[in-house]
Amino acid sequence: MRTYEKTPGSRAYHNFTEEQAAEAVRAVQDGMSKKQASRVCKIPRSTLTSRCLGRHTKPQGHPTILSSEEEAIIARTLGVVAYWGFPLTKADIKQIVKKFLDKKGIVIPILKDNLPGDDMVALFIQRNNLSVRMASNIKRSRASVDQYDVNKFFDNIKPALLESTGDHIYNYDETNITDDPGARKFIVPRNCKRVERVQNFSRTAISIMVCGTASGELLPPMVVYKAYNLYENLCVGGPTGTVYRNSPSGWFDANLFEIWFTKILVPHIQRTRQPGMRVVVVGDNLASHFAPNVIRIAQEEDIYLTPFPPNATHLIQPLDVAVFAPMKRTWLVFLDTW
Structure with a gap:
């Protein structure tokens, strides 16, 4: 059976992040060859060429329901209420997104009643550097210590x-x-x-x-x-x-x-x-x-x-x-x- 070695320009680097793409573009602008930048930053050479020419600059994958600014607002809100001692669950995040979409009059056809699924919530947590942690219960007398x-x-x-x-x-x-x-x-x-x-x-x-x-x-x-x-x-x-x-x-x-x-x-x-x-x-x-x-x-x-x-x-x-x-x-x- 014939085998093929994966080269830096093949699909071996198809799963990259926007930070990797931006880093590769900066490396090329600083004088590094596209071949070397592709290998160092682990991004396909064809994708790097398109980014350097200003093509396909949008993030890879399906567009998110909310913009990055709107997601950042929700993520900050989660941090604030967690600091106050009332952390939110995945179900709470779903309701927040649903109410946000309903208030703006946006209807997402792929969502039932504008309610996000578990996979969307998981990706939201990953994109915004959040984590799922087990919370311990404490009485209000303990929480009142300032x-x-x-x-x-x-x-x-x-x-x-x-x-x-x-x-x-x-x-x-x-x-x-x-x-x-x-x-x-x-x-x-x-x-x-x-x-x-x-x-x-x-x-x-x-x-x-x-x-x-x-x-x-x-x-x-x-x-x-x-x-x-x-x-x-x-x-x-x-x-x-x-x-x-x-x-x-x-x-x-x-x-x-x-x-x-x-x-x-x-x-x-x-x-x-x-x-x-x-x-x-x-x-x-x-x-x-x-x-x-x-x-x-x-x-x-x-x-x-x-x-x-x-x-x-x-x-x-x-x-x-x-x-x-x-x-x-x-x-x-x-x-x-x-």
Whole structure:
């Protein structure tokens, strides 16, 4: 069988963008040969010749329903409402385009009731540098946190941070994990009405208190089981120095937080503290974290203990934003393997 090598002038470069075409034309105008410009910019030589002669300057493909200016307005609108906390779906974009066409009295024959299809919306997203993302729901109290609250927090903590170093700045946060690996997508026959996977799991959650320094050192965790008794086999296999406790609810209360504070955090501070350095400890503003004994010990050890602004931990809590998400993804992999 005879084979043919694709040359720069063949249909090997038929799928090009307008930016590639414009770049190739500029290269020719700067003195590059059309053959070389075609190969470098990956655009057919015949197309490049037409562009240099001013022919076929319109974008390739079927004309868009809206002009580039009109699409840019819609794209900016999507960005604004997403910033306000009310992002729009693909169905919303379809309705926006339909109402826009109806208002201008334009009827597109290929569209049913002037309503764009999924493929048109996908191309609109691609042309305007948009993306489809999964949105998480937050309460209005969290959404009400503004720039003033965040700036005020950093203004208050700035003097203490200037007297400290990364080894003396601590951030703590608690989270919980379960033995439920969650739902996953599987490949099944199309006529399969119900997809189930046989796998044991429970709804029991295990709370973990995690703390680290700004320089990257991670302290031993404290693990709290939801149980009335703490058995010996539940207290093995953890990192060196891990503290294990139990509670009926499985969550940290004032007593458990005080145990973590006195058995893990304060001993580490006493071992690593350098003379003249300020120790800053930042965490959630839960009432259970500020028991009288904790405040007394913090004053005696000269520890600057400060909480994050209310309802702002999802924005500026380092462990919550940057550590727990990848940690829980890795935990699910371990669960699935086990």
